[in-house]
Amino acid sequence: MRILLVDDSKTMRNIQRNVLSQLGYTDIHEACDGQDALSKVDAVKPDLILVDWNMPIMDGISFVKAYRGKGGTTPMMMVTTEAEKSRVVEAIQAGVNNYVVKPFTPEVLSQRVRETLAKAKAA
Amino acid sequence: MAAQTDIKIHIAPDGSSARVSIPGTLDANYVTSESLASYAAQAGVQLTHQVAAQLQTIANSFRTEPKDIDAQFAIAQLAKDGADGSIQWQPGFDPSGPNTTGDVEQADDAAVDHYAGQQFVAVKEDDHVATLIQPTSGEDGANVKGLVIKAKDGRPCPIKIESTFLVDAHGRILAQRDGALRLSGDSLGITNALDVPGHVDFEIGNIKFDGAVCIKGGVRDRFEVNATGDVIVNGLIESATIVCKSNLTCIRGIAARDVSHIHVHQDAEIGFMNNAHAVIEGNLSVRREIINSDIAVGGTFSCAKGSVIGGTLRLSGSATIGELGSDGNRITTVLLGTAPVLEQHLREERAAVVQLEKQLRKDEEKLAQLQMYGQRASAQDRERMTELCFEVAEARQLLSDAQNRIETIRSEMTSSCTVNLTILNMVHPNVRLETGEVIVRIRRQVKGPVQFGWNAAREITFSVNGGTARPIHEIADVTLATRKRIA
Numbered sequence: 001m002r003i004l005l006v007d008d009s010k011t012m013r014n015i016q017r018n019v020l021s022q023l024g025y026t027d028i029h030e031a032c033d034g035q036d037a038l039s040k041v042d043a044v045k046p047d048l049i050l051v052d053w054n055m056p057i058m059d060g061i062s063f064v065k066a067y068r069g070k071g072g073t074t075p076m077m078m079v080t081t082e083a084e085k086s087r088v089v090e091a092i093q094a095g096v097n098n099y100v101v102k103p104f105t106p107e108v109l110s111q112r113v114r115e116t117l118a119k120a121k122a123a
Numbered sequence: 124m125a126a127q128t129d130i131k132i133h134i135a136p137d138g139s140s141a142r143v144s145i146p147g148t149l150d151a152n153y154v155t156s157e158s159l160a161s162y163a164a165q166a167g168v169q170l171t172h173q174v175a176a177q178l179q180t181i182a183n184s185f186r187t188e189p190k191d192i193d194a195q196f197a198i199a200q201l202a203k204d205g206a207d208g209s210i211q212w213q214p215g216f217d218p219s220g221p222n223t224t225g226d227v228e229q230a231d232d233a234a235v236d237h238y239a240g241q242q243f244v245a246v247k248e249d250d251h252v253a254t255l256i257q258p259t260s261g262e263d264g265a266n267v268k269g270l271v272i273k274a275k276d277g278r279p280c281p282i283k284i285e286s287t288f289l290v291d292a293h294g295r296i297l298a299q300r301d302g303a304l305r306l307s308g309d310s311l312g313i314t315n316a317l318d319v320p321g322h323v324d325f326e327i328g329n330i331k332f333d334g335a336v337c338i339k340g341g342v343r344d345r346f347e348v349n350a351t352g353d354v355i356v357n358g359l360i361e362s363a364t365i366v367c368k369s370n371l372t373c374i375r376g377i378a379a380r381d382v383s384h385i386h387v388h389q390d391a392e393i394g395f396m397n398n399a400h401a402v403i404e405g406n407l408s409v410r411r412e413i414i415n416s417d418i419a420v421g422g423t424f425s426c427a428k429g430s431v432i433g434g435t436l437r438l439s440g441s442a443t444i445g446e447l448g449s450d451g452n453r454i455t456t457v458l459l460g461t462a463p464v465l466e467q468h469l470r471e472e473r474a475a476v477v478q479l480e481k482q483l484r485k486d487e488e489k490l491a492q493l494q495m496y497g498q499r500a501s502a503q504d505r506e507r508m509t510e511l512c513f514e515v516a517e518a519r520q521l522l523s524d525a526q527n528r529i530e531t532i533r534s535e536m537t538s539s540c541t542v543n544l545t546i547l548n549m550v551h552p553n554v555r556l557e558t559g560e561v562i563v564r565i566r567r568q569v570k571g572p573v574q575f576g577w578n579a580a581r582e583i584t585f586s587v588n589g590g591t592a593r594p595i596h597e598i599a600d601v602t603l604a605t606r607k608r609i610a
Contacts, residue, residue, distance in 0.1 A: 009506065015513045054502065081502035103500075103508030106516050 001117075002027045004046035006037040006063065007079070008055040016050055016079070019109045034058030038066055046074050048117060051096075053080035053087070061094055068095035075120040077112060079104075130159065132166035138266030141168045141197035143181060147190040154185045159196075168197050169269030202264035202272040208280030209256045210296070210311070216252040218244050218306045244304035245332060246313055252304060255280060255294040285312030301333040315352065322358060323348055335369070344380065360385070362398075367391075376411070377401075390422070395429070404464045406440075421464030427547060431455060437463040441543035448551030448565070456555045459542040460577070462535070469532045476525045483518040486511050542583065544575040556583060556599075563599045 003025055005013045013030050020028055029044045031037035035058040037051070049067075053060040064076060075097040080087075083101045091099055098116040100109060129149050133142045141163065145154060156179040160170055168174060177196035185192055246252055261274025284290055288311065289297045298304075302313035315334035319327055322340035329347045330336055336350040341358025342365065348354060354367040362379040365371060371387045376394030385391070385401035395411040399418065406422035413426060415433040424442035432449045436442075437458040448455045490511040493504050500508065542558065548571045556563040556575060563583055574586045575595075583601075584592035595601060 011510055012506065015510065018513070018517075081505040083498075083505075102502075102505040103512055105512045 001025050001048070002029065002044060002046045004029050004031060004037060004041060004044050004049045004074075006031045006034065006049065006055070006060065007052040008032050009052070012052065012079075016109065019106050020113065022106070023110055023113060034060060034063030034066070037063050041067060041072065041074075048113070048120075049074050049076040050079050050113075051076055053078060053082045053091070061091060064091065064094045064096055075116050077116050079109070129153070130162050132162050132168065134166060134168065134267060138268055138270060139199040140195050141166070141174075141267045142193060142195045143178070144193040145181075145185055145191070147192070149185075149189070151186045151189050154182050154189075156182045158182075163196070167268045169265070169267065171197075173197075174267075197267040199266040199272065200264040202274035203262040204275040205259040205261040205277030206256075207277045208258040210280060210282055211254045211256055213251055213253055216244055216246070216250070216304065218304055246298040246302060246304050248298055248300050250298040251295050252288070252298060253296045255284065255290050255296055257294065281309050282306070283310045285310060287313035303332065303334070317350075323363070341375070370405075371403075374410075402464060402467065419463035419467075421462075431457075437461050438544070439463065439465070439541075441541060441545075443545045443547065445546075446548045446551075447546050448549075448554040450551065452551060452553040454553045454555065455551075456557060457544065458557045459544060459575070459583075460558045465532050465536045469529065469536070472525050472529045472532065476522065476529070479518055479522045479525060483515065483522060486514045486518060490515060542575060542577040546571045546573045546575075548572075556595075557604065558583065560604055562602050562604055563595050564602075565599045567598060569598055 003020055005016050005028060007013050007016070017028050017030075029040065029046065031040050033055040034051075037049070038058070041049070051060040051063060058066075060078060060080065064078070067074075067076075076095065077098040077100060078091045078096045079100045079102065081102045082088075082091075088099050097119065098112050100112050129146060130153075131144045133144065135141070143159060143163070156175065159178040159182055160175060163174065163178065164170055174197045181192060181194050181196060244252075258277030258279055261276050263274050264272035266272060284296060287299050287302070289299055291297060296311075298313055300313060300315075302315045303317045305312050305314045317330065317332045317334060317336045319330065319336065319338040319340070321327070322343055323330060323338055323346045324343040329349075331347075331349045333351050335352030335354070336348060337355045338348070339357050342348055342356060342360045342363040344362045347364040347366070348356075349364075349366040351368040353369045354365060354371045356365075356371075356373040357375070359375050360373055360377040360379075360383055362381040362383050364384040366386045368388045370389045371385070371391040371393070373391075373393045377383050377385070377396045377399045379398040381398065383399045383401075385399055385403075387401070387403045387405070390405035390407070391401075391403045392408045392410075394409070396409060396413045396416045396418065398414070399416040401407075401416065401418045403418070404421040407418070407420045407424050409426040409429055411429040413429065413431045413434065413436075417435045419437040420442075421439055423440045424436070424438055424444075426445060427443045428445050430446040430449070431444050433453045433455055435456040435458065439460070439462045442457075447457070490508060493500065493508045493511065496504055544556070546569075550565055550569045550571070550573055552565055552567055554565040556565075558581075560581065561583065569585075569587065572588055574589075576584055576586075576592065578584050578592060583595040585595055585598065586592045
């Protein structure tokens with residue numbers, strides 16, 4: 001199981017990496033913005049992508065649209081401070097499979113990751 | 124047009140230049156840029172704009188003031204060879220540079236600490252150590268006849284980059300793991316074993332290395348070796364400091380004029396120890412004598428062919444010693460049934476718990492403050508709250524782990540301490556055996572093999588030559604440790 005973390009904050013990527021490691025996922029790759037993620041996604045071939053919304057160069061929603069636009073099917077979770085309903089709807093419409101609002105606890109993130117993967121497996 | 128013999132074109136044998144010579148007696152009307160170009164073309168010179176311009180200048184000059192002329196009008200365009208590929212080191216990583224890492228430190232009083240210099244390059248994962256400069260293509264030139272002068276392309280960098288480094292799209296050479304940079308022959312890699320060809324001294328400097336260290340020579344006074352892997356010292360360890368997270372082997376031994384400080388997290392095998400202050404968390408084997416040393420051993424201790432003279436031995440497991448004390452009745456102390464290493468761990472864990480509790484309180488307070496903003500919290504606050512949630516969870520986990528370790532250590536301290544000391548050859552007077560409860564001072568020489576142990580009532584006994592256990596007061600004065608303390 002390969003997971004791609006897309007967040008401009010190394011601290012946040014470390015936090016997500018720790019949670020995922022505790023869930024038994026160790027094949028984890030990182031990108032620091034949407035453009036970096038787009039350049040890596042074909043080589044990494046992730047089974048799950050966690051993406052932040054607000055990032056420099058290319059933000060998360062642009063990445064989601066670009067990735068889905070070129071036919072990417074990997075499940076994606078938006079992990080962001082953007083809590084407004086309109087933002088959630090926008091993200092879901094762009095192709096995000098699950099949405100986690102910051103602040104979140106390790107338990108919440110674990111739960112959402114499990115949910116997303118279970119849904120992807122069932123689909 | 125002038126007679127052919129009047130105007131002459133000379134081309135250098137290698138085609139690098141062409142000259143024209145015009146006699147001053149020639150009728151100026153014959154000397155035009157067209158006539159000169161015609162001569163040049165006949166001689167095989169390629170007529171470029173530059174050549175034509177030069178010929179025009181020469182013709183004008185002659186027509187203005189007729190005189191003998193011998194002038195260069197064409198020059199070859201030389202080929203530019205490409206540059207070879209190379210490695211451009213980042214500051215502090217050039218293995219041929221002085222004091223590569225661990226720069227020589229300047230103390231507050233402006234005195235330079237020459238001990239701190241290191242002559243090897245330690246690298247950490249993701250370090251950008253150098254940039255690989257790609258070779259460049261050559262630029263062909265042309266001689267005056269227009270023939271191509273072939274340029275050489277640059278050759279690739281002769282240094283092969285091993286898989287312990289990654290070269291990214293920008294040519295950055297990035298370390299893929301921690302270790303020491305090794306540039307041997309034409310190969311660049313990272314090794315997790317550091318070979319020191321001679322002594323650890325001013326030439327080498329202190330060593331702090333994430334991996335094994337093999338020192339061909341010794342470790343000189345006041346130098347320090349700190350390694351996470353095994354440490355092998357072929358020479359003497361002087362009044363130096365060795366911190367080894369794995370095993371230490373020093374076949375020759377430790378001979379300190381002052382005191383050497385040794386901390387080994389696993390086992391140690393040492394030739395002899397003189398003026399050593401050592402904590403060996405695992406087993407310790409010493410081949411010859413131990414003199415005036417303070418040694419704590421967490422596992423078993425063996426000095427079967429040697430003597431222990433003076434100093435203090437703190438033992439928690441079984442021990443075998445050739446000779447204990449000396450003919451000169453030197454006071455030699457052995458603390459039995461103690462757990463010096465475990466006690467040290469317990470102290471460290473307790474200190475860690477205090478620190479973690481403090482950090483946890485701080486993080487919880489910060490988190491509570493931010494949570495008060497509720498929906499008004501900014502994006503930055505939300506990011507920080509997420510971080511704090513994880514820091515709190517992590518601190519709680521670490522605290523719980525530390526508390527569990529404290530319980531484990533306490534349990535080990537109770538169960539692992541034994542009194543099982545065998546002296547193979549001789550025990551001398553003035554040897555003191557101490558437990559937490561009593562102090563035993565040997566009165567007379569006892570020939571070995573002598574075995575000291577605990578009976579069911581936790582009283583020290585001795586037996587000679589495999590005989591029955593007898594009360595220790597037959598060969599020693601016994602006082603209660605508490606009484607001594609009161610006194």
